[in-house]
Amino acid sequence: MDIQNTIKQTVTENPVVLFMKGSAQFPQCGFSGRAVQILKACGVDKFVTVDVLADPEIRQGIKDYSSWPTIPQLYVNGEFVGGSDIMYEMYQSGELQTLLKPAGSDA
């Protein structure tokens, strides 16, 4: 399976997926760390993270997948939501909590 199909499968089979540098426990970049914190602050405890540093093919492939040049990238129910700036703005306005409620939060 090619990398674009692998990514598509990952984001459609899991309600909340964060492509990031490092892991949720040990983020390797401030922006990725911030993205994890925002998800947790939204009450989401079931989310999948993909460490792009572990696979150069995914690191490039995810940028092509959504024509988005930066990491982290958040996907909810298969849809690209944005990077950490957009996540933060949506968190501040409450939009992100609404979007995530049916997806991965127990709240």
Next chain:
Amino acid sequence: MVTAEQVQQYIAAGLTCDYLTVAGDGQHFEAVIVAAAFSGKNRVERHRLVYQALGDRMRAEIHALSMKTLSPEEWAQQQG
């Protein structure tokens, strides 16, 4: 190393801005961008316009760019 001034010039060259500031340390940059092109567009579309203006520089020279993107109307409200 890229300076904040250069990043500002790159953005301004590719996108007509009503207001634009860029601060940064050569690796991480923060920009506030007000452009008429943002009106009626969502956040993802706005960021894409900025990335488009930066082109290959976003991959090669700039490690990270944090941005606030506002339409002139939203900017006026914030100033209000």
